[in-house]
Amino acid sequence: MAISPSKAEAAFDTSPQDSILCSMRPRECAGLHLLAACLSRAVRQSRLLKIVASGHSELPERVFALHWSASPNSMGNFSEKADFPDSNSLDLALRHPTPDECVIIWTNTFESWGDSLPLPEYLNESLFLTTVPLAKDEGMSNWILVDKNLPPNQRPILCSCETFRKHSLTSNAVGNVDDNIVHGIASVFCAPGYRRRGYPVRMMKELAKTLPTWQLDASRCVGSILYSDIGKEYYGNLGWHPNPTNSHLTFEPRIAPKLSLGQEIVEGDLAELCKRDEIMVRKAMATPTNDVKMRVTIVPDLDHMLWHIRKEDFASRYLFGKVPPAKGAIAGSPGNQVWAIWTHRYYGPLDAEPRNNVLYILRLVVEADETATRLPLDAEKKFKGARYDEQVAYLKAVLQAAQAEAAEWKLDHVKLWDPTPLVQDMIMQSGIDHVVVEREEDSIASGMWYGENGQGSVAPLWVNNEHYAWL
Numbered sequence: 155m156a157i158s159p160s161k162a163e164a165a166f167d168t169s170p171q172d173s174i175l176c177s178m179r180p181r182e183c184a185g186l187h188l189l190a191a192c193l194s195r196a197v198r199q200s201r202l203l204k205i206v207a208s209g210h211s212e213l214p215e216r217v218f219a220l221h222w223s224a225s226p227n228s229m230g231n232f233s234e235k236a237d238f239p240d241s242n243s244l245d246l247a248l249r250h251p252t253p254d255e256c257v258i259i260w261t262n263t264f265e266s267w268g269d270s271l272p273l274p275e276y277l278n279e280s281l282f283l284t285t286v287p288l289a290k291d292e293g294m295s296n297w298i299l300v301d302k303n304l305p306p307n308q309r310p311i312l313c314s315c316e317t318f319r320k321h322s323l324t325s326n327a328v329g330n331v332d333d334n335i336v337h338g339i340a341s342v343f344c345a346p347g348y349r350r351r352g353y354p355v356r357m358m359k360e361l362a363k364t365l366p367t368w369q370l371d372a373s374r375c376v377g378s379i380l381y382s383d384i385g386k387e388y389y390g391n392l393g394w395h396p397n398p399t400n401s402h403l404t405f406e407p408r409i410a411p412k413l414s415l416g417q418e419i420v421e422g423d424l425a426e427l428c429k430r431d432e433i434m435v436r437k438a439m440a441t442p443t444n445d446v447k448m449r450v451t452i453v454p455d456l457d458h459m460l461w462h463i464r465k466e467d468f469a470s471r472y473l474f475g476k477v478p479p480a481k482g483a484i485a486g487s488p489g490n491q492v493w494a495i496w497t498h499r500y501y502g503p504l505d506a507e508p509r510n511n512v513l514y515i516l517r518l519v520v521e522a523d524e525t526a527t528r529l530p531l532d533a534e535k536k537f538k539g540a541r542y543d544e545q546v547a548y549l550k551a552v553l554q555a556a557q558a559e560a561a562e563w564k565l566d567h568v569k570l571w572d573p574t575p576l577v578q579d580m581i582m583q584s585g586i587d588h589v590v591v592e593r594e595e596d597s598i599a600s601g602m603w604y605g606e607n608g609q610g611s612v613a614p615l616w617v618n619n620e621h622y623a624w625l
């Protein structure tokens with residue numbers, strides 16, 4: 155018999171070993187909160203938990219079956235020290251989590267990455283983010299480290315992560331450009347009860363072996379990247395070496411009239427802008443050079459932009475009941491344009507103290523920018539005169555639009571990652587206040603690069619280490 159969520163919570167606390175059916179109507183927020191309370195309690199208490207959701211989104215009710223056990227065992231965390239498998243054990247292997255196991259993982263990761271959302275919304279968001287561009291059609295893979303002898307849904311999840319298949323370009327000294335793929339590793343997580351036993355290290359070592367041949371179609375995999383929030387050493391020791399620089403500029407929000415020069419970018423504009431951008435990126439990558447043997451870039455494609463924007467949609471709908479219409483700003487006429495594509499990122503509730511919500515500029519394009527090759531010899535190619543003044547005015551308009559957008563949407567900073575030499579120079583000229591930051595602990599872009607035959611190779615020059623590729 156299906157019972158209400160409030161009874162589910164009471165039943166969970168008192169029943170020694172049982173399972174229940176819990177029914178609720180769509181958008182029944184209180185019900186979702188209680189269900190979430192059961193979930194987090196189950197995980198905290200290390201009790202067997204299995205959730206089966208049934209029903210169709212068009213039906214008035216959805217039914218969740220919750221199964222649990224009285225004490226920590228099988229799927230629950232190990233309670234005895236002797237129960238922890240050795241991280242070097244041959245029994246441990248990478249596997250893909252089942253849908254039920256994904257719910258356990260997301261419930262565990264909520265404390266770290268719930269950001270502005272309560273648990274039920276975070277669970278919804280996590281599921282939703284498996285269906286959006288870059289993730290859908292097997293673009294995203296979920297990984298867990300488990301004992302390979304135990305059946306799915308009854309095995310402790312020692313740690314977990316996700317990978318995203320990304321379209322990349324490499325080029326060599328003569329400027330031959332190759333299309334290939336890079337896997338982006340994200341959400342490396344170990345539940346508190348399992349930490350400091352080497353499981354994530356083992357998982358990363360297994361991934362290093364698996365990813366070079368994972369999901370290859372016609373394209374070669376040239377490497378894997380991640381953005382470390384735990385400094386440079388942990389992943390560096392495992393072969394994901396930090397990029398030599400991880401810099402960004404921070405601007406403060408500023409209430410200002412909307413664009414005097416240029417206009418807002420809306421979602422419908424993005425496909426064409428990304429296409430034009432890719433043509434320019436290919437051209438820049440094809441520039442011959444004697445300075446750099448190998449270059450790599452993650453293509454700033456529509457899928458990357460939309461992944462960030464879908465995440466933004468979810469949080470802003472929850473926080474404001476609407477989504478921000480502006481996805482960026484653009485100034486100038488085609489061939490001579492400057493544009494920024496941005497995303498609104500809420501790391502915590504709007505009343506949190508201190509607040510640290512960010513308008514990230516995902517990608518900044520200055521069409522006339524010859525320093526965009528990122529080659530040392532091109533760094534001085536900064537044109538002067540009236541054209542320079544015009545470009546500074548366009549860039550200033552775009553950045554001020556970002557500052558105004560941040561003020562309007564209650565964001566605390568605007569961040570622009572890895573500006574080109576010309577952009578840095580023009581920002582200085584524009585007189586816009588900013589702070590230059592070199593990140594040492596968080597969002598450290600790190601890469602493991604595979605040579606022609608899958609063997610380790612020297613790190614290429616990472617062209618456009620901008621925020622769009624973060625995930």
Ligand SMILES: CC(C)(COP(=O)(O)OP(=O)(O)OC[C@H]1O[C@@H](n2cnc3c(N)ncnc32)[C@H](O)[C@@H]1OP(=O)(O)O)[C@@H](O)C(=O)NCCC(=O)NCCS
Pocket residue numbers: 266341342343344345348349350351352353354355356381382383384385388
């Ligand atoms: C980061 C995390 C995966 C590490 O898990 P773990 O089980 O402690 O990792 P391992 O057992 O494989 O490695 C332990 C070593 O990692 C290093 N380490 C662990 N957590 C660290 C952190 N937050 N910062 C820097 N180094 C860390 C230490 O050197 C530690 O060795 P020590 O115990 O001798 O000090 C885990 O703490 C976690 O899930 N944190 C929350 C999510 C997160 O931050 N993920 C990383 C995103 S990039």
